[in-house]
Amino acid sequence: MAGETASVAEDGLKRSQVASVQRSRILAATFQACAERGAAGLSVADVVERAGISRRTFYELFDSSEDCLLAALDHAIALAGERALAAYDLDAPWRRRMRASLTALLRFLDEQPQMARLLVVESLAAGPRAFERRARALAPVAAAIDEGHRAARKGAEPPPLTAEGIVGGVLAVLHRRILEGAPRSTRSGAPAASGPRVSPLLNELMGMVVLPYLGAAAAHAELEQPLPKPPPKTPPGPDALARLNMRFTYRTMRVLQTIAEQPGASNRQVGRVAGIDDPGQISKLLARLQKIGLIENAATPQEKGAPNAWALTSKGAEIQRTIAAQA
Numbered sequence: 001m002a003g004e005t006a007s008v009a010e011d012g013l014k015r016s017q018v019a020s021v022q023r024s025r026i027l028a029a030t031f032q033a034c035a036e037r038g039a040a041g042l043s044v045a046d047v048v049e050r051a052g053i054s055r056r057t058f059y060e061l062f063d064s065s066e067d068c069l070l071a072a073l074d075h076a077i078a079l080a081g082e083r084a085l086a087a088y089d090l091d092a093p094w095r096r097r098m099r100a101s102l103t104a105l106l107r108f109l110d111e112q113p114q115m116a117r118l119l120v121v122e123s124l125a126a127g128p129r130a131f132e133r134r135a136r137a138l139a140p141v142a143a144a145i146d147e148g149h150r151a152a153r154k155g156a157e158p159p160p161l162t163a164e165g166i167v168g169g170v171l172a173v174l175h176r177r178i179l180e181g182a183p184r185s186t187r188s189g190a191p192a193a194s195g196p197r198v199s200p201l202l203n204e205l206m207g208m209v210v211l212p213y214l215g216a217a218a219a220h221a222e223l224e225q226p227l228p229k230p231p232p233k234t235p236p237g238p239d240a241l242a243r244l245n246m247r248f249t250y251r252t253m254r255v256l257q258t259i260a261e262q263p264g265a266s267n268r269q270v271g272r273v274a275g276i277d278d279p280g281q282i283s284k285l286l287a288r289l290q291k292i293g294l295i296e297n298a299a300t301p302q303e304k305g306a307p308n309a310w311a312l313t314s315k316g317a318e319i320q321r322t323i324a325a326q327a
Contacts, residue, residue, distance in 0.1 A: 035113070099206055
């Protein structure tokens with residue numbers, strides 16, 4: 001009985017982990033479809049084609065294309081909010097914490113151009129429910145900006161709607177900049193609608209933020225600030241799983257995890273840890289993973305009959321990190 005209970009629990013965990021990865025692929029495909037085709041006409045066919053999944057799998061996780069779109073928007077809002085809040089130091093002066101938070105947000109938009117397009121551009125055309133989510137997410141941003149009235153000179157405080165006006169102005173600038181540059185639709189595998197970087201707009205946007213509260217001198221000082229150096233490495237985008245022309249199963253996940261934890265493992269070692277006893281099955285799966293560039297045979301020299309020594313490629317390591325984050 002105890003063994004049966006453990007087996008049921010393990011099966012449930014497997015299904016949950018696979019569902020997490022499939023959901024991640026669907027959301028990544030949704031970002032891609034919105035960047036290429038726009039959010040207004042998003043269809044289930046647009047998503048499943050890019051995610052490489054079946055309609056049945058899609059409807060096991062989402063009720064409709066709108067449900068999927070809203071989940072993608074919520075995900076992007078949550079990630080952007082986490083990044084901005086992590087830089088927002090309540091103990092710092094208002095002007096300094098606004099600059100730090102805006103720096104983090106602009107970097108996030110540069111790192112995730114497809115998310116940026118959904119957040120800033122496509123959310124306006126995605127229907128009333130998406131627009132409501134956008135408005136709800138922007139409310140605390142306006143409230144944080146309006147904290148500037150405490151730093152304003154007494155008697156020179158701006159009108160009550162100033163913060164909302166600043167948010168609208170900043171979004172208008174970002175909207176135009178994101179729409180510039182790359183073509184909307186690409187089918188070659190290159191990132192779609194990446195557009196120009198928005199991080200270089202930091203000083204000008206900070207000038208917009210501080211001007212109504214602290215005056216022209218403070219706004220001019222923001223324009224003269226040195227721009228922060230970009231981070232040394234851009235983290236992988238959210239579409240790592242969606243780009244793979246392969247259906248992901250629990251076994252696939254276990255194989256990649258095993259190779260990540262035991263670089264140099266042979267076919268037999270990988271199969272044993274991943275729970276694949278059939279030598280033919282593990283050889284076939286490893287060959288597929290090698291073909292799509294996720295693993296490589298690091299054995300040197302590769303003599304005939306010598307065991308393989310598998311290691312993750314940089315692409316495979318990116319996929320493994322994405323899987324670990326989702327599962």
